[in-house]
Amino acid sequence: MSNFFSTTFRDAQLVSRDSQADEEVAFVEGTLGQGAYDILDLGCGLGRHCVRLARHGHRVVGLDINEDYIKVAKAAASEANVSVEWMVSDYRFLERRDRFDAVLSFYSTFGYHSDTENLDVLKRMASALRRGGYLFLEILNRDFPPYGEGYIRQESLGTATIFKKHQLRAIDSRLEMEWIHVSEQQYVETLKFEFRLYSLHEIISMLNSVKLSPVYIGSSISNPKFNIHGKKLFITAVRF
Template sequence: MSRLVDDERFFVFDWESVFDVEDYLYFYDDTLRAERTEHQVDVLEQGLAMLSPMRVLDLGCGHGRHALELSRRGHEVVGVDRSAGFLELARKDAAAASLPVEFVEGDMREIAYEEEFDRVICLFDVFGVHRDEENLDVLRRMARALRPGGRACLDVRNRDWIVRALLPMTVMQKGQDLMIDRHVFDPISGRLLDSRIMVRDGKTREARFSVRLYSFTELRALCASVGLRVIDAFGTWEGEPIHLGHNRMILMVDKE
């Protein structure tokens, strides 16, 4: 018999394990290099027309790499994240650099800002980790947080690329340490389930998580439903178009 309802196993998210600060920063160090962050903020400033200092909300800010760089460039930034460990690092870095970033521990599903920000950013697969109705509500809250004429950026994985190019397993190696990810895409829930094994310093730890993946047309329709209009979109941070050969979608939207 075909499955006509969502399978609960595809909504698993081991938050504490996936976002263990030491392991996360250790394995993703190459992805999070400062020069890559600076380039991404260059793209944000251009794509979101940040021509003068603006008030910016960074949802899912993690350890603050984009929030801190935006602050260095004169913007007034509020970063929100549910991980106390990442926020502790972000606050230390802000204090060391004398940057006035406000970091708030909180759930993006519960933000209640009302037309307080000129720009909102939600980057690096933060959008999509919740259930469909919660993801839509996050978009609604993003729109509500924006002032009239404000703009936002969403950076997510490209579902069409995943369906076409998904590998059943990937391995990241750093010296003798390994991060092994086993992937399954569920077409009914539209979620990518990742069963992760991390081997570091001879110790093994497991984590499971899933992310809702969207096609461009689906995400554009969701944005439109909450009053956000897509004004530009890229498949890479180098400005290439959305394509089956590119695994990301970077959407620039404005508040209608």
């Protein structure tokens, strides 16, 4: 898995989403209310949420499987003169219990494994929360029509272009993705990966089974009305 999250993925996805971090952090803090909180960011990437949250006085732990990402995140924290606890680890082995007021899982960090493993990950997220703590979960929506139809699109980043192919396997609801990276009209690499997509009723059932109750269901943090045919699904759930 760590080999997939290469420079191509970092440049195409994480850097391009940096401008959204302020809005996402504001949503988290608006949900938590005033005060300083213990927050865990799973799949923290380049640390864009962690650094901002730490700058606001929160006690933050950033976890990612990719050591190179953590190195970049550490440099960002150092430059911002903030303290963040960084962990290079697979979230499937998360062992912290009753430790956090919030767990963040943004940008489809969840779903790369089997259904059994994915449910166990949710259990670990829930266990990491104190009672009354919040899980902020962003995933891709199983019922987004283009996934079932299959589609190709391209993104340009300076002199680089990434061609993205997506196809949903209906039999097991796993999205197959192939990204072809071309730079200055020269082929660079092809990345292939897949992960499980969940419908709203599926993910709610899973959350309830691990003692997490949704309190916000939307197509994004700025759109609290869920669109069944929308591309994404954003849920805030509280541990009971």
